[in-house]
Amino acid sequence: MRLTFPHMGPVHIGITTIFRDLGVDIVAPPPITRRTVALGVKHSPEMACFPLKISVGNYLEARELGVDTIGMLGGVGPCRLGYYADVEREILDGLGAGMEMVVLDPPQGKPGRLLRAISRLTGGKPLRQVWRSIQFGWSKIVEIDRLDQEVPRARVFEAQPGVTRAVRAQAYRLIEEASSVVEAKRAGDLAVEALRSISLGHGAKSPQGRPLTVGLVGEIYMLLEPAANMDLEERLGRLGVITRRALTVSDWVRLHLFPGPWKSKDGAVVHAAARPYLNHFVGGEGVESVGQTVLYQRMGLDGVIHVGPLTCMPEIVAASVLPQVARDLDFPVMTLFLDEHSGEAGIQTRLEAFVDLLRRRRQRQREQGTGRFGATSARQQLAAGLGVHGDA
Amino acid sequence: MREVYLGLDVGSVTTKVAVLEGQSRQVMTASYLKTGGQPIRAIQEGLALAVKAVGTGVRVLGCGATGSGRRLAAAVAGADVVKNEITAHAVASQAHVPEVQTILEIGGQDSKIIILRQGVVTDFAMNSVCAAGTGSFLDRQAARLGVPIEDFGDLALRSKNPVRIAGRCAVFAESDMIHKQQIGHAVEDIVHGLCQALVRNYLNNVGKGKDIRPPVLFQGGVAANRGIVRAFEEALGCPVTVPDHHEVMGAIGAAMLAAEDAAGRTAGAAATGAAVTGATGTAGATATAGATATAAATATAGQRHTTCQVLRPSAFRGFGVAEATYKASGFECHGCANYCEIVRIYMDGQEVACWGSKCGKWDLETRAGRKAAVVVSAADSGAAEGAEDEGTKVVSAEP
Structure with missing residues (x-):
């Protein structure tokens, strides 16, 4: 058996670590390129969302590396991801690919099926050993998410163009090759330190004054996979904007896969923030997109970009709610639905125009002394208010 | 010698060139040509037309580029400002009607709406996939009716009794229109119906959820069509203004942004001796722009927007660009699995x-930066940078 799985941002580093540690022959699909997308688009239903198309491309390219088994997540709820494993199996069978699809479905009270799938993928290794390997893989994901948090700032302030990207690539490699939790942690520490020192630079992109900060919300695959979102974060970085991503792999796992008491509490906060606008589970990250937008406004970010794959139902619901949020909070929000047809020039123009909008908006706030970081901030107003009282 | 600002708007269908007078920022000349899939040639032709109109005795203080081909325009002609169309249109409109709150823009292949409040863009939208709300839809239907597109608007104005035509989709609109023709409606009523259909489509797609408030400005090539203007006024219930140079507003905006930039470049230059060094050090300064630098010593101080304060000359390469030969070549980079297609453009x-x-x-700046880095840290192993370069292999031959 040779195993593979679909790509999504940096998750392959964690997954390959887990299975290699268990002695399973696993290969990550080749990096997503135009060829991957072309293959996926050719063999997928036209109205399916972009993540499915890319995944199909991943499998077909992995097949060229001798892969015969695929591990894929199942799911429940309104998002179509839940049945994608089955759709993908049909597609591959139709092509006569001769690949087996092993689906990891959420247990929903009946753990039997999930345990059988795990046993199938790991070659019947004892659960205790599987758990140890999962912890090892998890440590790498945590390190990657930790260093990725430092990247947006470094990207904007790097003195030498491209150095952040190079350092990150090298750090990914180091973490991927780490043979123990301690080694992974050390690589993460090194990367964080290097990126922080890059952030002290002053290059061509460095803005005068405090840089703009834009929150990225939306569907998880489109947020995490640069090949799918047209390298959104890098593009914004080149415009001198620091990005804040609403979701990371570890966030998602903490939110959805951790059992009861270990589950992340952030979910409840986000849902509470979304409640005035969207008080119903709509699948995927629909509610999170709305809730995070509200939270980002409260944190004083300059704006939010909402991304989703074209035809994504949960994000369509979010996109129809967000204009109301933007109006109520006087907070700029731009929605981008992307798929393989998205033109680069169109995206770039929208991003540049949005960034211009944010810049001019902040400039006006400063001139008028309104807004969070205007000439008279809330704190100054408070101080002034106290001063008046003191005089009286 | 007259001082001017230059604006280039290189769109997918048309290329626009505008020349603004340096002091008054009034339009001296503007040209509008088909890009025809050859943007470089369109830019050259546009510049040739501009120089014919204003003469060679002008000094270009600044050049701005916008439109989907703005990067190319900046590379070919040399631009100080490279800005997106939204900002360029907003700037030009505000110069025309300072209190403008809504800008409707319909071109041949795309359309956009820009919402401004207190002089700041607060929201915008561009259509991405639908042709039904653009000029090419009208073009096609005019051809089908046998009406020259220039007469289309006036014909629509004669209509007393418009027929309702489905506007959601160009395909439905066409079959609906044929049906209305076949049951004997007058051409002018059908034409007016089409104008209303386009406006409905625009407001439902591009203008969806936008807070449209007067004053409303309407620009882009389709704004020449008085039938559409009437349909917009009917739908919005407020007057719609069409600026004189509605089809070249993007280029005008780009020129205005260049003027803004030039003002920034001049600031404080008089105080520093570095000014002249900066001016002479800039690459690509042509005879026209170079004159700016030499004039720096002679001109009197205290004048705004005069050459005496220019910190560095405009990046504009001069009108000689119109005669230069441009060559493009490309190769596929095999440095990673992305196999990016790299384009290189050569001027003479x-x-x-x-x-x-x-x-x-492969960007020129990155390459320059890397070269500098190599020189600086020759002894250093340069781990990160070197690692990325190792895998790079240029496959096709470079010229």
Whole structure:
């Protein structure tokens, strides 16, 4: 058996670590390129969302590396991801690919099926050993998410163009090759330190004054996979904007896969923030997109970009709610639905125009002394208010 | 010698060139040509037309580029400001009607709406996939009716009794229109119905959820069509203003942004001796622009927007660009699995632009930066930078 799985941002580093540690022959699909997308688009239903198309491309390219088994997540709820494993199996069978699809479905009270799938993928290794390997893989994901948090700032302030990207690539490699939790942690520490020192630079992109900060919300695959979102974060970085991503792999796992008491509490906060606008589970990250937008406004970010794959139902619901949020909070929000047809020039123009909008908006706030970081901030107003009282 | 600002708007269908008078910022000349899939040639032709109109005795203080081909325009002609169309249109409209709150823009292949409040863009939208709300839809239907597109608007104005035509989709609109023709409606009523259909489509697609408030400005090539203007006024219930140079507003905006930039470049220059060094050090300064630098010593101080304060000359390469030979070549980079298609543009044999790589390593600035880094840290192993370069292999031959 040779195993593979679909790509999504940096998750392959964690997954390959887990299975290699268990002695399973696993290969990550080749990096997503135009060829991957072309293959996926050719063999997928036209109205399916972009993540499915890319995944199909991943499998077909992995097949060229001798892969015969695929591990894929199942799911429940309104998002179509839940049945994608089955759709993908049909597609591959139709092509006569001769690949087996092993689906990891959420247990929903009946753990039997999930345990059988795990046993199938790991070659019947004892659960205790599987758990140890999962912890090892998890440590790498945590390190990657930790260093990725430092990247947006470094990207904007790097003195030498491209150095952040190079350092990150090298750090990914180091973490991927780490043979123990301690080694992974050390690589993460090194990367964080290097990126922080890059952030002290002053290059061509460095803005005068405090840089703009834009929150990225939306569907998880489109947020995490640069090949799918047209390298959104890098593009914004080149415009001198620091990005804040609403979701990371570890966030998602903490939110959805951790059992009861270990589950992340952030979910409840986000849902509470979304409640005035969207008080119903709509699948995927629909509610999170709305809730995070509200939270980002409260944190004083300059704006939010909402991304989703074209035809994504949960994000369509979010996109129809967000204009109301933007109006109520006087907070700029731009929605981008992307798929393989998205033109680069169109995206770039929208991003540049949005960034211009944010810049001019902040400039006006400063001139008028309104807004969070205007000439008279809330704190100054408070101080002034106290001063008046003191005089009286 | 008259001082001017230049604006280039290189769109997918048309290329627009505007020349503004330096002091008054009034339009001296503007040209509008088909891009025809050859943007470089369109830019050259546009510049040739401009120089014919204003004469060679002008000094270009600044040049701005906008439109989907703005990067190319900046590389070919040399631009101080490279800005997106939204900002360029907003700037030009505000100069025309300072209190403008809504800008409707319909071109041949795309359309956009820009919402401004207190002089700041607060929201915008561009259509991405639908042709039914653009000029090419009208073009096609005019051809079908046998009405020249120039007469289309006036014909619509004669209509007393418009027929309702489905506007959601160009395909439905066409079959609906044929039906209305076949049951004997007058051509002018059908034409007016089409104008209303386009406006409905625009407001439902591009203008969806936008807070449209007067004053409303309408620009782009389709604004020449008085039938559409009437349909917009009916639908919005407020007057719609069409500026004189509605079809070249993007180029005008780009020129105005260049003027803004030039004002920034001049600030404080008089105080520093570095000014002249900066001016002479800038690459690509042509005879026209170079004159700016030499004039720096002679001109009197205290005048705004005069050459005496220019910190560095405009990046504009001069009107000679119209005669230069441009050559483009490309190759596929095999440095990683992305296989990016790299494009290099040569002006008279000299490389003026290189782009297309996802990682940006072929960009001229990155290459210059890397060269500098190599010189500085020759002894250093340069771990990160070197690691990225190792896998790079240029496959097709470079010229």
